[in-house]
Amino acid sequence: MADFMIELTRPIQVGSETVSTLECNEPTLADLDAFMRAQRESDVAAIMKLVQRCAGLAPSLVEKIKAVDLKLIMDSFLPFLPKDSEPAE
Numbered sequence: 001m002a003d004f005m006i007e008l009t010r011p012i013q014v015g016s017e018t019v020s021t022l023e024c025n026e027p028t029l030a031d032l033d034a035f036m037r038a039q040r041e042s043d044v045a046a047i048m049k050l051v052q053r054c055a056g057l058a059p060s061l062v063e064k065i066k067a068v069d070l071k072l073i074m075d076s077f078l079p080f081l082p083k084d085s086e087p088a089e
Contacts, residue, residue: 002023002024002025003024003025003026004024004026004076005021005022005023005024006021006022006024006055006069006072006073006076007020007021007072008020008021008022008065008066008069008072009066009068009069009072010065010066010068010069012061012064012065012066013064014061014064019061022051022055022057022073023055024051024054024055024076024077025054025055025056026054026080027050027053027054027077027080030053031050031053031054032080032081032082034049034050034053035047035049035050035081036082037049038050044070047070047073047074047077048062048063050077051065051073054077
């Protein structure tokens with residue numbers, strides 16, 4: 001069971017299935033570590049890594065999420081991020 005849901009404004013196509021909701025688990029310390037390591041590459045890479053791990057989605061699916069949903073996703077994960085590692089807006 002997911003800890004929280006993120007409703008995408010632009011659903012993604014996965015084969016013949018449409019994904020409009022990301023069912024996410026609260027990040028673990030390992031998830032936050034992966035986020036912080038990915039943040040060295042870019043803030044977007046870090047958010048993508050967090051979505052992959054917390055929503056259990058393959059990288060190829062997360063890459064299909066539209067940019068318009070980035071802020072929504074960032075805001076959903078913000079309460080779980082250490083203060084000094086929040087992505088820049």
